Amino acid sequence: MGCCRVCLILLAIVPAVFFGCLSVPGVERAYIRAVDTYVVPVPIARHLLQILAQARHIWKVGGGIAVGPVWNPLLSYAIDGPKTGVGLFPSPSAPATGYMVSRISHASVREVHYNPRLKRDSKMFVTVDTAKVPEGYFLPGVLPTLLQLNTDSEARYAHRDLIAAVMPALAENPDTVPDFKPAPGISVDDLIHGVSRHLIFPFPEVVPHVVQDVFAFTFFRHAFEVDLTSDEIYSLKEWLRVHFRTIFGMGSAAGGAQCAQLAKVVEEKVASGKIGQRLMDEAQSRGMNGPERLRKTLFELSFAGFGGDGPGGALATFKLLRLLQRAPQTNIPLFKRDPAAFVLEVVRMHGGGGAGVNPWIAEETRTHTLGTGFAYEETAGSYGSTIALMANHDPAVFGGPHRTEEFATTFMPGRENADRLLSFVAELRDIRKCPNVTGCVHAPRFCLGTFLVQRLMIQIGTYYIDGLEKQHPREEM
């Protein structure tokens, strides 16, 4: 009995002391560096110790993957990432025993994102070997997705060109923009309640269901010009939730069958709309299989664009809403002054969609030396990744006149070089040089949702602020 009590007291005290110490200025940085210096020979121990320290940020950034190591720029600063350009992350093929070299400075990430001949593994979807996934998760026509194709692949350009031709919502300045419409059955008060509750208790979802619902509804209204019903939104979320398990190696025959059924619900809805129909017709006229192209596009846009309870547009939107909810007095006037600049700065500093380009294939064998002095050989053919959020905090580009970390980590909408963020793969200023979102020599690879997601975040942010102001007239905030 006495022994149990001592154990319980230790269970409470040890984490409290551990996280308390990490809160002392400079200690977290020293901890990260020490782990990368002394524990680096044992990858599994190094990953666990690194993730453990991130847990203290849960209330600041949210739970689950929102607290993962790709969202904290200190992990780069602590090992001189902006100078060396590299850090180590778990290898997708052997996470417990191996590393992959991640690019983390602005220059090194840019080098990968702008490589016109960047190689991807067409069998690998994020961390999943698609050959080993049971039937139903990837329906006929879906593979390989855009994410799996080499940058110079003609098939990638042809598919992007088809999407760009039929979906006006992806353009920077479409002729018409759908007005905002609340998601079915969800009031702005429900949305505010969902965000506020999550600030206090950031579990069990990474993105509260109401935020996923509002984003999904608005996204499909713009991208496919259809208004989803509550049941269809539920099917979409379930589809991604079940699919997401494959990323952690938890696919099953039952999961595959469920995914196939759920995908069909959303596919039928989109096929009944103007954009879905146009996509199939245009595909057919370009010698492609219409229904399969629609299915492929729907998967790509749902997975990379909406994301459900994982990285995607819904998570990026949630990061915006958290910020507005946390400090309305400061952030509402800043948002209103320049909504586009505010949203861009949220994406630069907090990310939310894809963490970077991941994985790609190293073309040559190179030895990289970390800031800790640890040398790691990256062999030709092995996987590499990039972490845009760390590049977005590189003082060389975002550090102001004195190139400081402090300047780079300050939330400053409209800052110098704001359009040089690498979240959308290529810099915004280069994407704008292309005639459309298919891509061009100035920006050979970039996120298809670059412009759309910013527009959606502005619409949802404006709606949220209206709701907050109705609940609390300005003088009360």
Ligand code: HEM
């Ligand atoms: C703030 C939100 C978003 C961020 C930060 C983001 C970021 C990214 C990143 C880093 C990639 C590269 C992934 C890789 O190659 O491994 C990517 C690709 C992609 N994104 Fe986004 N994304 C966001 C939202 C969206 C939205 C709303 C859409 C919907 C249209 C979308 C559609 C795509 C597609 C289709 C690709 C594949 C492009 C290709 O490789 O050709 N994304 N995105």
